[in-house]
Amino acid sequence: MTAPETKVRSLDDPTMFVDTPATIYDAIPPYPPRTEREAEFYTLRDGEMLINIGPQHPSTHGVLRVVLKIDGERIVDLDPVLGYLHRGVEKICENSDWHMVISHCDPLEYIASMFSEYVPVLAAEKLLDVTVPRRADYIRVLACELNRISSHALFMGWLALDLGGITPILYGFLERDEIVEMLAALTGQRLLFNYMRIGGVNGDLNHEFMSRLGDWMSHALRRIEDSMTLINSNEIFVGRTRGLGRIDRQTALRMCLTGPPLRATGIPYDVRRAHPYSVYPELEFEIPTREEGDSYARYLLHLDEIKQSVHIIDQVLHRIPDGPIMAKLPRLLRPRPGRAWAAIESPRGQYGVYAMSDGTDQPFRLRIHDPSFFNLQSVGLLSPGHLIADIMAIMASLDPIMGGVDK
Amino acid sequence: MEVNDPARPLPAPVEEPDGSVDRPLVVANTLWSAADPAAYDGGRPPTITHLRELELYGDRSDNARFSGSLEIIPTKADYVLDLIRANSLWPLLSGLACCAMEMMSAATSKNDMDRFGMFPFRASPRQADVLIVAGTLTTKMAGPLVRLWEEMPEPKWCVAMGDCTCSGGRYKRSYATVQGIDRVLPVDVYVPGCPPRPEGLIYGMLKLQQLIMARRGHWPERRVGPSVPAGV
Amino acid sequence: MATGLSGAWAPPCPQASRSTEGGSDLDRALARRLQTALAGHLRAPVGGRGDTTEILVDVANVADVMRTIHDDPGLRFELLADLCGVDTSTAMEVVYHLWSAGSHDWLRVVTTGLSREDPRAPSVTFLWRGAEWAEREAYDMFGIVFEGNRDLRRIYMPPDYRSFPLRKDFLLPDDASRSPGEGVRPMEAAPEPAVLTGTPADLRHAREAAR
Numbered sequence: 001m002t003a004p005e006t007k008v009r010s011l012d013d014p015t016m017f018v019d020t021p022a023t024i025y026d027a028i029p030p031y032p033p034r035t036e037r038e039a040e041f042y043t044l045r046d047g048e049m050l051i052n053i054g055p056q057h058p059s060t061h062g063v064l065r066v067v068l069k070i071d072g073e074r075i076v077d078l079d080p081v082l083g084y085l086h087r088g089v090e091k092i093c094e095n096s097d098w099h100m101v102i103s104h105c106d107p108l109e110y111i112a113s114m115f116s117e118y119v120p121v122l123a124a125e126k127l128l129d130v131t132v133p134r135r136a137d138y139i140r141v142l143a144c145e146l147n148r149i150s151s152h153a154l155f156m157g158w159l160a161l162d163l164g165g166i167t168p169i170l171y172g173f174l175e176r177d178e179i180v181e182m183l184a185a186l187t188g189q190r191l192l193f194n195y196m197r198i199g200g201v202n203g204d205l206n207h208e209f210m211s212r213l214g215d216w217m218s219h220a221l222r223r224i225e226d227s228m229t230l231i232n233s234n235e236i237f238v239g240r241t242r243g244l245g246r247i248d249r250q251t252a253l254r255m256c257l258t259g260p261p262l263r264a265t266g267i268p269y270d271v272r273r274a275h276p277y278s279v280y281p282e283l284e285f286e287i288p289t290r291e292e293g294d295s296y297a298r299y300l301l302h303l304d305e306i307k308q309s310v311h312i313i314d315q316v317l318h319r320i321p322d323g324p325i326m327a328k329l330p331r332l333l334r335p336r337p338g339r340a341w342a343a344i345e346s347p348r349g350q351y352g353v354y355a356m357s358d359g360t361d362q363p364f365r366l367r368i369h370d371p372s373f374f375n376l377q378s379v380g381l382l383s384p385g386h387l388i389a390d391i392m393a394i395m396a397s398l399d400p401i402m403g404g405v406d407k
Numbered sequence: 408m409e410v411n412d413p414a415r416p417l418p419a420p421v422e423e424p425d426g427s428v429d430r431p432l433v434v435a436n437t438l439w440s441a442a443d444p445a446a447y448d449g450g451r452p453p454t455i456t457h458l459r460e461l462e463l464y465g466d467r468s469d470n471a472r473f474s475g476s477l478e479i480i481p482t483k484a485d486y487v488l489d490l491i492r493a494n495s496l497w498p499l500l501s502g503l504a505c506c507a508m509e510m511m512s513a514a515t516s517k518n519d520m521d522r523f524g525m526f527p528f529r530a531s532p533r534q535a536d537v538l539i540v541a542g543t544l545t546t547k548m549a550g551p552l553v554r555l556w557e558e559m560p561e562p563k564w565c566v567a568m569g570d571c572t573c574s575g576g577r578y579k580r581s582y583a584t585v586q587g588i589d590r591v592l593p594v595d596v597y598v599p600g601c602p603p604r605p606e607g608l609i610y611g612m613l614k615l616q617q618l619i620m621a622r623r624g625h626w627p628e629r630r631v632g633p634s635v636p637a638g639v
Numbered sequence: 640m641a642t643g644l645s646g647a648w649a650p651p652c653p654q655a656s657r658s659t660e661g662g663s664d665l666d667r668a669l670a671r672r673l674q675t676a677l678a679g680h681l682r683a684p685v686g687g688r689g690d691t692t693e694i695l696v697d698v699a700n701v702a703d704v705m706r707t708i709h710d711d712p713g714l715r716f717e718l719l720a721d722l723c724g725v726d727t728s729t730a731m732e733v734v735y736h737l738w739s740a741g742s743h744d745w746l747r748v749v750t751t752g753l754s755r756e757d758p759r760a761p762s763v764t765f766l767w768r769g770a771e772w773a774e775r776e777a778y779d780m781f782g783i784v785f786e787g788n789r790d791l792r793r794i795y796m797p798p799d800y801r802s803f804p805l806r807k808d809f810l811l812p813d814d815a816s817r818s819p820g821e822g823v824r825p826m827e828a829a830p831e832p833a834v835l836t837g838t839p840a841d842l843r844h845a846r847e848a849a850r
Binding site: 054055056057058063083084087089092095103104107110111169170173174176180191192402403 | 499500501502503504505507508509511512515516517528530542543545547548551552555577578580581582583584601602604
């Protein structure tokens with residue numbers, strides 16, 4: 001029997017013959033570099049290696065691909081590749097009604113979707129010059145702050161999970177489940193609430209929501225603090241996050257960071273105070289800041305923000321007035337032609353929407369500025385010099401949500 | 408017309424004598440009639456009674472019994488193997504978007520998937536049994552996802568979680584998403600919802616366990632590739 | 640406001656936008672400071688409505704304007720809130736939003752003068768390194784080439800994708816440019832869908848040089 005000509009040497013083991021050799025997927029792209037940065041990144045010096053943290057990885061932030069250039073265990077450079085969750089939301093919004101925009105935008109920041117729904121609503125209200133009833137405004141603040149707490153609780157669990165600690169995520173999810181069931185009693189949905197409406201909110205507070213909220217408020221802060229003391233003084237956690245990914249104020253502004261990463265460097269920029277919206281001018285709360293700017297400071301800042309949010313919810317419950325929950329608006333909305341920019345403070349940073357209207361019932365352009373998109377850029381700046389295991393800590397401490405990064 | 412009218416008894420339930428479910432159950436409608444006699448095709452029986460695909464693929468469709476080499480006499484060993492496979496399904500961490508949050512919720516304390524054996528969410532496809540695709544599949548991600556599927560060793564199953572994976576969902580009009588993962592992967596269980604509640608996902612996984620025990624589904628006589636016929 | 644069946648977006652004229660209702664909240668002092676600092680570069684008087692002051696700048700002056708806005712001690716708009724591209728059907732725009740601690744208004748900088756066939760704009764990455772990805776996104780979605788951006792490649796779509804999705808001549812597959820409220824926009828009055836553009840000119844040359 002003749003030797004078949006199709007047998008080639010295996011690329012894994014050159015002493016073996018196989019029918020079809022394995023396909024080698026190289027981290028270096030098959031086309032010549034198109035930009036300066038790409039040429040610089042994909043040129044390997046002696047001893048350097050490219051490692052691909054592929055779109056599927058155990059870190060729970062979503063589908064993010066990171067190409068690492070490493071020298072031994074140290075990272076030399078880092079190239080994130082986005083777009084694995086790009087769903088074309090802005091284009092869909094251009095072809096939808098102003099009302100439909102709400103449900104297209106809420107999966108962007110999917111664990112804090114009250115915020116991602118709120119901003120296009122705010123932009124549309126600016127274009128329509130609508131006055132939202134005060135009760136609706138208070139309910140919006142209540143729902144947003146509850147969502148902020150659940151998002152922060154999850155963040156703290158995820159940071160620990162990415163560092164290898166599997167227990168705190170269970171506590172985080174326990175907190176989140178309780179809040180999310182509360183919001184499900186209010187809105188009907190656990191995750192993508194579809195609750196904000198142009199001119200108000202969808203449904204009024206009901207008995208089940210208020211009873212769940214009362215039960216939760218009675219032990220909320222204490223339980224979160226108790227579960228987070230698991231991590232705060234944990235030697236391994238502190239040792240791994242303190243001093244990691246330190247960023248100073250000037251660099252933070254140059255990198256267009258917003259939200260907890262910016263406040264952890266010491267700049268007290270919070271859209272709720274810098275450019276107040278809704279009823280935040282009437283509420284009393286502080287803007288927590290930290291000075292160090294490292295991952296540990298960002299983590300502790302989230303805990304501070306949870307406390308402030310509980311304080312806000314307390315005030316809202318005492319001050320909420322009676323009244324309608326929706327402004328009177330025509331069913332077919334035709335805002336005035338013009339431009340509007342609206343921004344709010346989401347758990348990740350400054351969430352903005354730039355809406356352009358041409359007088360029809362479809363937005364002409366709806367640009368969604370997601371904070372995770374800008375915050376994630378800093379990973380490339382902060383990682384070089386650290387070990388591979390530290391990237392996850394840095395990325396987790398910047399709290400990106402790939403739904404918003406990729407839109 | 409009363410619904411529970413004692414003068415009009417309900418028709419007898421249709422029973423399959425040999426237990427096979429490869430024929431559609433067609434129940435004659437004697438319970439009620441529409442007010443307008445011309446509605447519903449004027450009372451003519453429907454022309455489309457079952458999916459044509461059932462004929463196309465014969466006994467290789469997903470309603471068919473396993474027709475491999477052990478078809479003749481399923482032994483107790485097969486039963487035990489199925490039991491083992493069903494009760495320790497290890498999912499691959501393939502959370503893409505929002506549904507991943509509900510998948511994680513289903514895996515954590517309150518709705519615990521660990522009691523069904525599905526605790527270890529493996530990071531590597533080589534160690535995983537079931538690919539729960541949770542979240543929108545974009546065209547850029549389709550390549551890596553199919554590659555993950557191909558890297559998973561047999562026996563493997565696929566669960567489409569969420570509306571985006573079942574049919575494209577709220578991104579039906581998008582230029583960058585795959586309208587349902589059954590265009591690229593053979594799906595065993597569809598769990599609709601946007602996102603489905605964790606209990607819904609657990610129900611889907613229990614259905615998958617039933618599929619495995621009954622040896623239905625695409626494995627192992629799998630048509631590698633999409634299960635949506637061409638032209639759809 | 641000319642909207643028209645072609646879907647072109649005509650901005651409201653700056654005089655009309657300073658309505659008494661909207662203009663009263665605007666920061667007049669900011670408008671004066673902008674007028675003095677950027678005298679030659681503004682193409683229209685400082686406008687705006689509600690809580691956003693708006694200036695209209697030609698694309699050639701963007702780098703100077705941004706540097707002035709960033710460095711001038713009276714302005715100090717140090718936080719770039721957003722950078723995006725816009726396709727009005729007749730031209731392209733790049734729109735920046737900024738915030739300063741010295742004013743309670745947002746500042747919107749609208750850059751006009753980009754053509755639809757070959758849109759080019761200067762990059763602001765020399766001031767804000769964090770604008771790099773936003774410019775990549777504007778390139779990916781519109782084809783706007785930012786000169787000075789060291790990393791202008793596609794960010795969302797795969798690298799071999801050949802169209803620019805957010806342009807107005809890129810139609811979604813279900814012919815979704817219809818509005819349920821306005822009725823069907825008659826397709827015969829809509830402009831001919833342009834041939835979907837390939838890579839911008841300079842990258843095409845680079846690709847051929849590399850070949």
